[in-house]
Amino acid sequence: MVKTRFAPSPTGYLHIGGARTALFNYIYAKHFGGKFILRIEDTDLERSLKAYEEDIVKSMKWLGLVSDEPVLYQSQRLDIYKEYCQKLLAQGKAYNCYCTANSLEEDKNKLIAEGKKPMYSGKCRNLSDDEQNLNLPHVVRFKTDRSDGNKFTKFKDLIRDQFVSVNHSEIDDFVIMRTDGIPTYNFAVVIDDALMGITHIIRGDDHLSNTPKQVLLYEALGFEPPAFAHVSMILGNDGKRLSKRHGATAVMQYKNDGFLPEALINYLVRLGWSHGNDEILSIDEMIQYFDLKHISKSAGVFNKEKLLWLNAHYIKQKTAEELVSLINDINATNIENENNNAEKGEIIQYSENVAVLIDALKPRAKTLVEIKEKMGFYLNKGALSYDTNLLGEIDKFKLNELNNNEYNDNSERKESAADEVIYFLNQLMDFVKNLQLNTLSLNGVGCLNFIKESFDGFFSKNKWSLKHKAMLIRIALTGEKISPGIYEVIFALGEARTLQRINDFIEFVRKNKFLL
């Protein structure tokens, strides 16, 4: 059975590079009906943090990448590593090293100064029992085979579909057990992967150079090495390895910024893997089609524009009701997470008005956060504070569209413009009152149609056109120059708030007449 794992270290939040590696492991295992396991590599006591650990678990859950077995923590398996270390020691495949950090540093600097490769001198490699004192601080080093001056260790990489081989002269007698008895990465990974029965290791290619060491360890321990597949790194738009300075890298940040997990997953799977010309893939399709053969060997640049496009796509697939709960979920998250970009705010109450509004907003937003922002005029329960720069739009307003009458001077024209605006808005108020929206027993679409038809009549009766009147209505109702269609806005707002806002706006125009 195929068994894969994702083994992050909790020294930082789960970032999108890790998420992609996890995804590849997950869909690869599922493709073969196998298992996927999450393992936390917390052997770096200095840098590992509980908060990061929790973030990783939470992020994986959000992405839907669930572990098929209980999450494993290396810090809870210390005895196991010790046992295997003893085994290697007993077999003479590893040795205790008493060299101090200082002397190691000196040796290293000397070698660098001489232009040589900085490697361990091998001073403790052949100490006799008499020369050993286990009470002294010491590490355990792996005894790399140097019997043949031209010995190579090789392994096959499934993504490159070729062998990578390294001369033992390049492999140091690396430390497998630290002074404090905690295993190093290379040692713990091998033991865990072997004991867990991992069949395929899919990981970042920053581990490519570590693999020969691990292969050596598999051999020394008497384990069968798994298959290796090294995925290239994700780069920022400057071509450098992706990091915080490129903007958001943490998975949870994307949640807070209003991205859907399916969009992130879809983006990530296509960054480095392809299935012909397919761009939109559900997780089931990914599982069905995934293979190592079509994983790209070269590094990929993270492109937020394309992620946004995918996010917009998946937003359009959601129902208004789903979107409401998704948006509310972000806000719930933000209460506990202070470093967020999303707007704090009250919970959106689902209703038919909200549904119509959100359906209108769906094609206009690339993120959930954007939807909420664009709903601002609706969510604002009180009076709008109209910005005086809106007066520029009002200035363009013409009551009688066919009439190109000239004014004697500018002030006359402006005075007249304000009067025309107010006249129109009063007409509009009467019209809206007559609609009697409250008494209608129509559903959302039906009501929208009714509003549209009524407006058609209202405009044609007065020889007006929607084209020339819509902006003023939009501004009065939303305080913005950009919004969904005005019929949707009116439906969402409902009769009382629509009338109130028109009234408020009339007051605003009266007050600012002189600014026109």
Next chain:
RNA sequence: GGCCCCAUAGUCUAGCGGUCAGGACGUUGCCCUCUCAAGGCAGUAACACGGGUUCAAAUCCCGUUGGGGCUACCA
């Protein structure tokens, strides 16, 4: 520096000896249109360079250049 890996448009990629080098994001123009989007149509743009192998190379080989990784008692 040494070792390892990589190289198709601005970006993600298809391609696996013979293609008008295909798709997607972006971008540009047009259409639609109550604003803004969405949508539709059209356009733009690539095989890093130099040698081989071959009747034929984006595809195979070797260099060069460029990028990345490792070179820790980090992972």
